[in-house]
Structures are given as C-alpha cells and as structure tokens.
Amino acid sequence: EEIQKNGFPHFMLKEIYEQPKIIQTVTNNYLNGNSASELKELFKDINRVYFIGCGTAYYAGLAAGALMEKYFPQEVKNMVASEFRYSEAKVDEHSLVIVISQSGETADTLAALRLAKKRGAKTIGIINVLGSTIAREVDKVFYTLTGPEIAVASTKAYTGQVLTLLYLLHYLAHLESRIGEEKYRAFINAAQQLPGQVTMMLDAISKVEDIAKKYQAVTHFFFIGRQLDYYSTLEGALKLKEIAYIPSESYPAGELKHGPLAMIDEKTLVVALANNDNLMMKMESNIREVKSRGAKVLLISTSRQLTEVSDDFLQIPETEEYLIPILVNVYQQLLAYQMAKLLSRDIDKPRNLAKSVTVE
Numbered sequence: 001e002e003i004q005k006n007g008f009p010h011f012m013l014k015e016i017y018e019q020p021k022i023i024q025t026v027t028n029n030y031l032n033g034n035s036a037s038e039l040k041e042l043f044k045d046i047n048r049v050y051f052i053g054c055g056t057a058y059y060a061g062l063a064a065g066a067l068m069e070k071y072f073p074q075e076v077k078n079m080v081a082s083e084f085r086y087s088e089a090k091v092d093e094h095s096l097v098i099v100i101s102q103s104g105e106t107a108d109t110l111a112a113l114r115l116a117k118k119r120g121a122k123t124i125g126i127i128n129v130l131g132s133t134i135a136r137e138v139d140k141v142f143y144t145l146t147g148p149e150i151a152v153a154s155t156k157a158y159t160g161q162v163l164t165l166l167y168l169l170h171y172l173a174h175l176e177s178r179i180g181e182e183k184y185r186a187f188i189n190a191a192q193q194l195p196g197q198v199t200m201m202l203d204a205i206s207k208v209e210d211i212a213k214k215y216q217a218v219t220h221f222f223f224i225g226r227q228l229d230y231y232s233t234l235e236g237a238l239k240l241k242e243i244a245y246i247p248s249e250s251y252p253a254g255e256l257k258h259g260p261l262a263m264i265d266e267k268t269l270v271v272a273l274a275n276n277d278n279l280m281m282k283m284e285s286n287i288r289e290v291k292s293r294g295a296k297v298l299l300i301s302t303s304r305q306l307t308e309v310s311d312d313f314l315q316i317p318e319t320e321e322y323l324i325p326i327l328v329n330v331y332q333q334l335l336a337y338q339m340a341k342l343l344s345r346d347i348d349k350p351r352n353l354a355k356s357v358t359v360e
C-alpha cells in the first residue's frame with residue numbers, strides 16, 4: 001500500500017496531485033472530437049436531457065448541465081439517482097439520460113439507468129471504471145480516464161467527469177453551430193492551460209494548510225456562491241463532511257437571509273466563491289452580511305475585488321467560465337484534506353462511508 005501511495009501520506013492527496021496529469025489525458029483523448037458525430041446522432045430528436053448521479057458525480061452533472069442550459073435548446077434536468085428512480089420524471093424516447101459514475105456500479109445510478117431505458121430514453125454513461133456494469137448497459141459510454149481512485153472521497157474523478165462532459169458538449173455545440181469558432185477555440189485554449197494552472201495551485205498547499213490551522217477551532221462551515229459557484233459549493237461542503245466530519249452547509253448566497261443567517265456566529269467560517277463578474281456586488285453584500293454576524297470569510301475568486309471585505313483569499317487563475325468549478329474544487333479538496341489531517345481523521349477511509357455504494 002505504501003508503494004501504491006507513491007510517497008504521499010494518503011491516497012486522497014496522491015489523487016489530488018494526479019489531476020494535472022488526468023486533465024492532460026482527458027484532453028488528449030477528447031481533443032480530436034472523434035466522438036462528436038456519434039453525440040450528434042444521440043441528440044437527434046431529443047427535447048429533454050437528464051444528468052443523473054450520486055454524490056460527487058451528481059455535482060459534476062450540475063456543472064455540465066449549466067453549460068448545456070446556456071447553449072442548447074433542450075430542457076436540462078439534474079437529478080440525484082435515488083430520487084430520479086422513484087420520481088414521476090417525464091422520461092420517454094425524446095429524452096437523453098446522462099448517467100455519471102466513477103465506479104459504474106452505484107446501485108441507485110444503475111437503477112436510474114435501467115428505468116430510463118425501460119421508458120425508451122437514450123442513454124450515455126460518463127464512467128471511470130472500464131467495463132463496469134453501467135458502462136456496459138448504457139447506449140454509449142465515454143470514459144473519464146482518471147485511473148483507479150482509492151480514497152473514499154472522490155477528487156480526481158470529479159475533474160475527469162466535468163472535463164469530459166465539457167469537451168463533449170463544446171464539440172457538439174460547435175458542430176451544431178450553437179457556438180462560434182472563437183468561443184470554441186477559447187475553451188480549447190483554456191482547457192490546455194489547466195494542467196499548468198492546477199500544478200501552480202497545488203504548489204500553494206502550504207498556504208491552504210496555514211488557513212486550515214488558523215480556522216482549526218471552527219465548528220461550522222458555510223460555503224456560499226451564486227450560479228455555477230453555487231454548484232461548486234455543494235462539492236466543497238461535501239468534502240468537509242466526508243473526511244473531516246465538520247458540519248458544513250452549502251447555500252446559494254441569496255438564500256442566506258431566508259434562514260441560515262441565524263446559525264452564523266464567531267465560530268463559523270464562510271467560504272465565499274465569487275467568480276461571476278456580474279454578481280460581484282451581490283457577493284460583496286452577502287460577505288458583509290455574514291461578517292457583521294461575526295463569521296470569518298475565506299474568499300475563493302479569480303478576482304481580488306472582494307479581498308478587502310474578506311479575511312483570507314485563495315486566487316483562482318483566469319480561465320473560461322465553465323472550467324472554473326474544476327479550479328475552485330482543487331482548493332476545496334486541499335482545504336478539506338488539511339482540516340481532516342489536523343483533526344487526525346481516517347482520511348482515506350472515513351467512518352460510515354463506502355467507496356462504491358452497491359446496496360440501496
């Protein structure tokens with residue numbers, strides 16, 4: 001096991017550090033756009049697209065769904081597999097169901113897939129484990145090529161899932177003239193910068209460690225953001241719950257005043273994601289709201305604009321809008337990891353959790 005960890009103290013950290021390489025692998029595999037024509041065929045006569053998964057895979061679907069919603073005419077729905085399978089979701093032959101799963105074996109995701117097929121939907125799998133049950137049962141599988149993920153908490157799989165979906169959707173959007181050449185090239189160029197940018201962020205691990213130490217006594221985390229950032233907060237809070245067992249909530253920043261503000265006090269750390277230029281002012285007032293109730297604020301942003309109102313700051317390199325969740329998440333992974341380490345948690349095998357949930 002020590003050899004497999006390749007010098008890292010935990011599999012989770014090793015897997016976090018594999019991300020630049022994985023981004024490169026996904027890029028090498030999907031850059032040529034070979035899959036685009038097949039995709040076009042699968043999207044024919046489709047008026048509704050579902051992104052289905054559990055846990056981190058579900059959150060990856062949210063990030064991709066946002067892109068789909070922007071450029072495509074189809075109605076986009078994101079659903080947790082365990083809800084989808086018991087719901088009255090309108091799934092028929094004009095639906096495309098995209099199931100996302102690292103293991104390809106998650107029981108609820110598999111059941112959701114089978115239900116979708118039974119109702120006549122076309123199905124795509126975004127899967128990591130080659131030849132897994134879900135990979136075999138979907139109409140078309142796209143592998144995320146992230147290699148084995150051992151740590152129970154998913155890290156590199158998320159990056160592989162989001163990036164694979166973004167490549168596929170950009171190709172399709174380009175092929176169908178939904179985005180122009182310029183937009184398309186801008187995405188490809190930005191994606192090619194990612195490995196270097198993630199490496200740079202990983203080099204700042206000691207800064208994240210210092211932040212974790214500073215907030216070691218925090219009893220409650222809030223992750224807040226708007227739009228795409230909100231989806232990233234979900235994954236940020238999940239990581240902290242999973243491996244550090246710290247109560248962590250994620251909230252669309254505008255919802256704070258509808259209840260959660262009552263929970264905020266000096267022992268709260270608010271992680272504020274602010275990567276949408278149009279919503280900076282809104283995020284600023286949300287940050288002020290929590291600060292005036294005693295919370296400390298860790299800002300994660302591409303811009304320095306809100307550093308004055310925040311206590312700590314982690315800067316995200318400039319990239320294309322839809323790649324931001326990948327970068328934000330690298331810091332969130334490091335933060336959860338460092339908090340869990342300080343609390344001496346069993347990082348790779350957190351209590352009560354399993355890597356692959358094959359029972360219902």
Ligand code: G6P
Pocket residue numbers: 054055056057100101102103104105106109152153154353354355356357
């Ligand atoms: C478990 C794991 C999570 C993972 C989820 C979905 O809960 O602990 O890390 O996100 O299952 O797994 P899948 O293999 O379907 O992506």
